[in-house]
Amino acid sequence: MRRTFKTVIVCLTFVALGASLRAQPLWQVDSASITFEIKNAGLPVHGSFAGLEADVRFDPDHLERSVIVASIDCSTVNSGIELRNRHLRKHDYFDVDHYPRIRMEAVHMEKNEPGKFSGTFVLELKGIRKEISMPFTLSRRAQSATLAGAFTINRLDYAIGEPSVILADEVVVHVSLEISPAE
Amino acid sequence: MAELGTSRRGCSVTAVFAGWVGLVAATADLAAQAPSPNESPIPRTWTDEAIAAFELPLAQPEFSPRQISEDYYYALPKRMIWKSYPIYRPDREPDGYRDRLAALEPELAFDAATLESDQDWIDAGARVFRAPIAYDGAVRPQDVLNPAWYEEVGIDVTNEGVLPWARWVIREKGKLEVGNLACAMCHTRLMPNGSLIEGAQGNFPFEQVTAWRIRQGDTPPFVVRAISRTLAATPWIDAPMRDPAKLFQAPLEELAALRDAVPPGVLIRQGTAFNAPARIPDLIGIRDRKYLDATGLEVHRGPGDLMRYAAINQVLDILAHYGDFVPATGTSEQPPPGAARIPGTQDRYSDAQLHALARFVYSLKPPPSPYALDAATLTRGERAFIEAGCVTCHTPPLYTNNQLTPALGFTPPEDHFARYDIFDISVETDPKLATQTRRGTGYYKVPSLLGLWYRSPLLHDGSLTTLDELLDPKRLEDDFVPSGFKGAGVERRSVPGHPFGFELTEQDKEALIAYLKTL
Numbered sequence: 116m117r118r119t120f121k122t123v124i125v126c127l128t129f130v131a132l133g134a135s136l137r138a139q140p141l142w143q144v145d146s147a148s149i150t151f152e153i154k155n156a157g158l159p160v161h162g163s164f165a166g167l168e169a170d171v172r173f174d175p176d177h178l179e180r181s182v183i184v185a186s187i188d189c190s191t192v193n194s195g196i197e198l199r200n201r202h203l204r205k206h207d208y209f210d211v212d213h214y215p216r217i218r219m220e221a222v223h224m225e226k227n228e229p230g231k232f233s234g235t236f237v238l239e240l241k242g243i244r245k246e247i248s249m250p251f252t253l254s255r256r257a258q259s260a261t262l263a264g265a266f267t268i269n270r271l272d273y274a275i276g277e278p279s280v281i282l283a284d285e286v287v288v289h290v291s292l293e294i295s296p297a298e
Numbered sequence: 299m300a301e302l303g304t305s306r307r308g309c310s311v312t313a314v315f316a317g318w319v320g321l322v323a324a325t326a327d328l329a330a331q332a333p334s335p336n337e338s339p340i341p342r343t344w345t346d347e348a349i350a351a352f353e354l355p356l357a358q359p360e361f362s363p364r365q366i367s368e369d370y371y372y373a374l375p376k377r378m379i380w381k382s383y384p385i386y387r388p389d390r391e392p393d394g395y396r397d398r399l400a401a402l403e404p405e406l407a408f409d410a411a412t413l414e415s416d417q418d419w420i421d422a423g424a425r426v427f428r429a430p431i432a433y434d435g436a437v438r439p440q441d442v443l444n445p446a447w448y449e450e451v452g453i454d455v456t457n458e459g460v461l462p463w464a465r466w467v468i469r470e471k472g473k474l475e476v477g478n479l480a481c482a483m484c485h486t487r488l489m490p491n492g493s494l495i496e497g498a499q500g501n502f503p504f505e506q507v508t509a510w511r512i513r514q515g516d517t518p519p520f521v522v523r524a525i526s527r528t529l530a531a532t533p534w535i536d537a538p539m540r541d542p543a544k545l546f547q548a549p550l551e552e553l554a555a556l557r558d559a560v561p562p563g564v565l566i567r568q569g570t571a572f573n574a575p576a577r578i579p580d581l582i583g584i585r586d587r588k589y590l591d592a593t594g595l596e597v598h599r600g601p602g603d604l605m606r607y608a609a610i611n612q613v614l615d616i617l618a619h620y621g622d623f624v625p626a627t628g629t630s631e632q633p634p635p636g637a638a639r640i641p642g643t644q645d646r647y648s649d650a651q652l653h654a655l656a657r658f659v660y661s662l663k664p665p666p667s668p669y670a671l672d673a674a675t676l677t678r679g680e681r682a683f684i685e686a687g688c689v690t691c692h693t694p695p696l697y698t699n700n701q702l703t704p705a706l707g708f709t710p711p712e713d714h715f716a717r718y719d720i721f722d723i724s725v726e727t728d729p730k731l732a733t734q735t736r737r738g739t740g741y742y743k744v745p746s747l748l749g750l751w752y753r754s755p756l757l758h759d760g761s762l763t764t765l766d767e768l769l770d771p772k773r774l775e776d777d778f779v780p781s782g783f784k785g786a787g788v789e790r791r792s793v794p795g796h797p798f799g800f801e802l803t804e805q806d807k808e809a810l811i812a813y814l815k816t817l
Contacts, residue, residue, distance in 0.1 A: 156689040158681065196687045198797060202723035281693055 142171040142294040149187055149290055154283040165191040171294055175253055178224040186218040208276055214241045230254060240273040259295040340653045341602030343609050344371040352596050352606050357708055357733045357740035361534050363618035365610060373635040374646040379408035379429045382465035382477055385442050390459020396474060404468050410650035423658025426651045430467060430477025431612055432641030436508060437464045437476050451503055451510050457492035463502035484565060484578050487752060497581040497662040499753045505560035512554040519550055526553050528616050528625045530571045535734045539572040542628045559786040564760030568616055569737040573785055574730035577760040583748050585660045588700035588719060592758040593732050594743040604659060605652035613642040620736055667751045669815040679813025682806040686799040697747035697817060705732035708740035727795030731758055751815040755782035761793045765811045771800040
């Protein structure tokens, strides 16, 4: 919806720099929540994506070697109104025929305190690659963990719709991955 | 909750919504789009260049109309605007009324040389708006003087006993004629309380009157059939009631039944179809509309375009070539100027008349809504309006984004995106009017929601009459009984598309409807 709204994105790829990827713990993603929020006519609209594929090799003590790669299926965009979803899939928004997946890739990560990190990522959306910053957390449990973060983008930076008096430019994206050690 | 703001229509709004609406209203391009009502000098209505740029191509562009030429248009004589007088229902007519009219001299009611102030032009435009282009046609003296005409067709009158949609005209002393096909005939709404809203979606039962006439048997069958062909023939479309020959051979009772099925406020206007009529548009607020007609057939850039609209649609478009088909003749032949023997094709409005008409139409003000809201309902209704997605297309303050949406099955050609303002998703309503008629551009215009409280039926073909129906998902089912246009012989059918608001709670629906009735 040209003047409407939409949004965005996500996927995570925390790509570790460094040598031996094999040395990093391999995690499998058990479930994922990728949601977005954008204001439409002054009120927030919530939506989501699905179809996550991820490669997570993450060691908080060796971030330089860690890798997390993820992408989502653009066609799963769900804004709560099916006809609006269909519009979001078209060329003026996500153009899913030409850009079926959204990717994100970490290029640098730092630990701020135990379980809390900041990272620089490359977000590739609709063929446009830009760096973004995202703080994220790792909450560990006995057999699993949660990786969660949020970031804000300007949808116009990625040619998602046009300038609009109805739809805000800023989109807040929340990412949450439930992960467990891969067998 | 206290009322925190007031929109331009006077309804209170929440802080969030008010702030946002204010932002929209302040947007410069909206103001820039608003045509000036006092364009000067008077635009030349019909130039070949202006007419060519005025209409969108049809969904099948090779059949897009080629309107008559500038030379043809100006070869037609100027239309006379005669002073006219109210028609009373017989039982309400003052004693000796028509005898007094018969003693009057004919009097012209439009002289551009006498018009000076804006109000002069607006008042003169009102007279053009009410002036007929045909006499003793769809409505004749023997009809309006016949009590059975009112009773059997179901024709109401004002509190004063006046028939609002036609007037007596004196073109020759001693002879009273019924003026027909004025703009006012379709754009005047008689309200339940007996008051009138001029410029609104009208509710004269035009099609029922026509059906009644056909069944009276006093209209030559040739005329009934020729009119049917002229109105609806679309020879390049393989669909019922489009073939000129079949339309010309249709049994009269079938034609009457087809007419009867079209409720007041909806019309089988020339260029539509018997199974795809058009809702009569509300002219109040049209100054802010970017496209005209339900199918966005014409662009509206200022008074000149509104003048062109009136000139073409009253009814010179039947002289156009659609491919090699001319509706007025049912052949490929375009008759010489004035030779068509069809009212409306033998003369033309003057440019000054049309300019006055445009000024009058631009001056129309919406009547205040009688519906009031408490603050809680207002807040709830506004929130539902946003959350159901209404706001995206029906954007305040105009309650339309002024865009075109493709009809179901129509894919906009790539060059259209640069030429027109397209909201590229279909709401999947019935596509016939947009894809299978002479007005079919492949698009539907996003209509404004202003004035919903006094308008009905709704949707482009008038299938529904209430907002409750619109928000009821049962209307998608085949056994639904629409309260508006159904089609001849049809009792039940689905009313597809525009699937918004179905998930709202009953309380939210009520609040949304209450809110919409204040616009």
